[in-house]
Amino acid sequence: MISRDMPQRIVGRLQRPFGDLHYEASGSGPALLFAHGLGGNHLSWWQQVAHFAPHYTCVAFAHRGFAPSAAVAGGPDPADYAGDLAALIDHLKFSDVRLVGQSMGGWTMLEYAIAQPARVKALVLSSTSGTLDRRGCDPTGGKQYDAWLKDAEAKLKNGAARSIHPAVGVRAAERSPALHLLYRSIDEMAGPLDKEKLRAGLRRAANRRTAELKSFKVPTLLIAGGEDVVFPPFLASAIAATLPCGESALMPDAGHSPYFEQAATFNGLVEAFLARQR
Template sequence: MSSYAAPSRTVGRLKRPFGNLYYEVSGSGPALLFAHGLGGNHLSWWQQVAHFAPRYTCVAFAHRGFAPSDPVADGVDPADYAGDLAALIDHLGLSDVRLVGQSMGGWTMLEYALAHPDRVKALVLSSTSGTLDRRGSDPSGGTDYDKWFGASEARIAAGLARGIHPAMGEHAAERFPALHLLYRSIDEMAGALDKEKLRAGLRRTATRTLAGLKTFRVPTLLIAGAEDVVFPPFLASAIATSLPCGEAEIIQDAGHSPYFEQAAKFNELVDAFLARQH
């Protein structure tokens, strides 16, 4: 008979001013928290939690407005995300944390790390620059960003016409149809959430400059997919070289969701990065 024992898992709801914030805690060890993107929720991290829970206390949550967290009557403001994370970390009594944010989740994780740098051992930004202004982070002065943006908008429109979710992309949908179906299903769990309004809020709050992060010494890994049509992958390296403790990795056969479509490679990169932090 097998002696395997699944990692411990608990489910909770934290009372916040908007309502209840849903979270799950799996495993044991140093704290590792995950913040999902616009098309996700806590379930987005199923491949990461299963991998890391034997060695880390994994915390996955659903941002306010994303089921099973409570909806927000007048819409979601991403400026509230870092405060929700801070309350959750305090509620769980975590003294130091490692943070992983995908796309929209980068707003949450970067802002928390900037506000509490002494509590963050490591930060992973996947397919995101968080609250940094994207075009302003382009070393070409915006030329490369503008060229990339025009091409990506056309590719997104062509994909949507064929039922392809931009966060997966054409190649991922073709290679991994089951993952594409699962991604779309998780995305649809958000129900009536106005994601276009939320996208506008994300753009409004992405105003930080690289110059403003010149003293930011939290070890930071930026991961991007070379086929991404939502986040310009070349910005990962550009931003990493501008940070005091930054590094970047580009996954060639991945789009906007490398954690989802190339989980083994993503987990390997995060594993190695976390192992280098003490």
């Protein structure tokens, strides 16, 4: 029988002004950190950590307010996310990092990369434009965005009527009902967190323009799902074209959570991108 040692794993809690930030570090090698979306927590990245831990030190954490991190009275403010990430990176004594952010996690990762570009070797934004204003990123002046939004709202209504989580989507739920169930279960771990209030805060914080990133030299990959009804997939290539070191990839039949729905394809894209940054 061929035996394989499992990657080293550490479960920790970093004390922050709001309370404890839960994190898990697995594997060894260059630092690779993951920030989850509104419907997730550190567990969302189970398929990525298992894949990358043999070659990277993978760190997944739960944003403030998301269990098992401590709750925040009145709910978390997205403006605090990048500071929590900075504290975690310093706590773990990483000199440089590679960052992957999904949806809401893009707010965390992009803001850290803007503040600390010399420490970020690579940035992956999955189904997100982070703190960039979405409509403002539309090269058609908002026309394509408005048309997409109208269509997406109709699809969201249809999905809701069938109890399908919008971050997975109808077709993905039909293809992989077990993954859909797991996604919903992870989402429900957040408990009483007011996600609608947090979503409104995220929208208010997304006010950057691509012109602000003209000198942003961090290699950045934007991945989008062609069936996404939460993030406009066409924005991935549009934003990448404005960045000095930007590129994009489309997963045509994935929804809002390509990392969760089609992990092998997603991991392959990220793996190849990281290899090019060495």
